[in-house]
Amino acid sequence: MSISVELPELGESVLEGTVSRWLVKEGDAVELDQPIVEVTTDKVDAEIPAPAAGVIEALLVAEGDVVEVGAALARIGDGSGAVAAPPAKAAPQAAPAAAASAPVTAPPPPVAPAADGPRSTPVARKAAAATGVDLRAAEPTGAGGRVTRADVERAAAAPSAAPAAASAAPASARRSRTPDFGHYTVQEGDLVTPMSPLRRLVAQHMVFSKQNAPHVGTVAEADLGGVSAVRAAAKSAFRESHGISLSFLPFIVHATVRALRENPQLNASVLEDSIVQKRDIHVGIAVETEKGLVVPVVRHADRLSVAGLAAAIEDLSSRARSKRLSADDLQGGTFTVSNPGRKGNLYGFAIINQPQVGILRMGEIVKRPVVREVDGSDAIVIRPMMHIALSYDHRAVDGAPANAFLWRVKDLLEEADFDV
Numbered sequence: 001m002s003i004s005v006e007l008p009e010l011g012e013s014v015l016e017g018t019v020s021r022w023l024v025k026e027g028d029a030v031e032l033d034q035p036i037v038e039v040t041t042d043k044v045d046a047e048i049p050a051p052a053a054g055v056i057e058a059l060l061v062a063e064g065d066v067v068e069v070g071a072a073l074a075r076i077g078d079g080s081g082a083v084a085a086p087p088a089k090a091a092p093q094a095a096p097a098a099a100a101s102a103p104v105t106a107p108p109p110p111v112a113p114a115a116d117g118p119r120s121t122p123v124a125r126k127a128a129a130a131t132g133v134d135l136r137a138a139e140p141t142g143a144g145g146r147v148t149r150a151d152v153e154r155a156a157a158a159p160s161a162a163p164a165a166a167s168a169a170p171a172s173a174r175r176s177r178t179p180d181f182g183h184y185t186v187q188e189g190d191l192v193t194p195m196s197p198l199r200r201l202v203a204q205h206m207v208f209s210k211q212n213a214p215h216v217g218t219v220a221e222a223d224l225g226g227v228s229a230v231r232a233a234a235k236s237a238f239r240e241s242h243g244i245s246l247s248f249l250p251f252i253v254h255a256t257v258r259a260l261r262e263n264p265q266l267n268a269s270v271l272e273d274s275i276v277q278k279r280d281i282h283v284g285i286a287v288e289t290e291k292g293l294v295v296p297v298v299r300h301a302d303r304l305s306v307a308g309l310a311a312a313i314e315d316l317s318s319r320a321r322s323k324r325l326s327a328d329d330l331q332g333g334t335f336t337v338s339n340p341g342r343k344g345n346l347y348g349f350a351i352i353n354q355p356q357v358g359i360l361r362m363g364e365i366v367k368r369p370v371v372r373e374v375d376g377s378d379a380i381v382i383r384p385m386m387h388i389a390l391s392y393d394h395r396a397v398d399g400a401p402a403n404a405f406l407w408r409v410k411d412l413l414e415e416a417d418f419d420v
Contacts (some may be wrong), residue, residue, distance in 0.1 A: 226416025284333035
């Protein structure tokens with residue numbers, strides 16, 4: 001008797017995943033809950049475990065394939081039956097010997113469209129149905145030549161003056177009539193590295209955000225002298241009590257969530273022609289890992305103390321870097337804080353993490369001479385200064401509330417009224 005291994009639900013709004021790496025091959029014996037395949041979604045990388053002990057009878061999809069939730073990935077049997085022949089696009093061990101000499105860095109060839117239309121992701125088909133876009137009119141940029149949601153949205157936003165028949169023309173013909181300003185010819189000595197599934201998904205997400213949200217940026221300069229003093233007084237006892245270092249990040253997040261509570265316009269999303277202000281405050285913390293950027297979420301961040309935020313951030317960051325995040329850890333953020341680290345440069349504007357309407361990016365903390373009033377007179381003193389930059393979605397937030405929010409974050413940091 002065979003058991004089908006299916007792609008499970010990996011979080012809300014996750015409809016599909018990309019098979020990034022098989023951890024087993026046909027004929028391998030596996031134990032219950034042994035990881036057998038790595039799947040990448042736009043939320044998280046996940047290892048899919050074996051639902052039962054047995055022998056891998058067949059791998060039903062190839063590395064790089066995009067599959068829908070519920071699709072069969074493999075079959076596990078008791079070992080009594082013959083192992084099925086691998087699929088045409090199976091994992092590397094089934095490839096002919098001649099293929100072994102092919103460069104591993106070569107990107108996969110585009111997949112020919114099906115007879116009734118181009119290959120597309122489930123989200124793209126849903127978007128096409130909602131917008132009335134013909135999938136054949138969308139320029140495919142997804143893995144294996146698939147049409148993605150972003151491709152459909154670009155097609156929907158394109159001018160409609162061209163004759164309808166033009167939309168049915170082959171993609172190569174359409175490209176030939178349009179200057180390819182983004183094309184680069186690979187030169188000798190160039191290193192070509194195909195995007196990983198996670199990198200492709202991040203790229204699609206960022207392009208979607210920039211195309212749909214009119215980004216506006218504003219910057220404030222905060223004096224962290226008070227925060228530095230609080231941190232210095234508490235960090236030794238904090239490490240002894242909690243076993244982790246006390247960084248500046250939880251102070252920034254604490255000030256951010258207090259400012260969000262007072263300025264709820266930034267704790268919102270655009271929903272078609274409406275703006276939804278969120279009751280709960282769940283803060284995403286951008287974390288760089290060896291596989292790329294992920295944004296795990298601290299839930300109900302406004303209910304946590306500085307110590308509670310520090311512990312939550314340390315836990316999420318550690319699990320992100322050791323690939324132990326679940327899809328739920330990356331769901332439901334209402335605002336994001338990005339900390340580039342010690343080498344973050346003066347400041348920078350981050351791309352908004354959709355469907356949020358704002359993201360705060362920290363700059364470097366640098367000691368600089370500033371003018372302060374000392375004993376009734378102006379004096380030049382050395383203070384630890386940091387620029388904090390806010391990117392916000394002008395569809396939902398005007399300049400006045402955005403600047404009021406950022407001013408409040410700065411004000412709270414300079415007051416340094418933190419109980420650690």
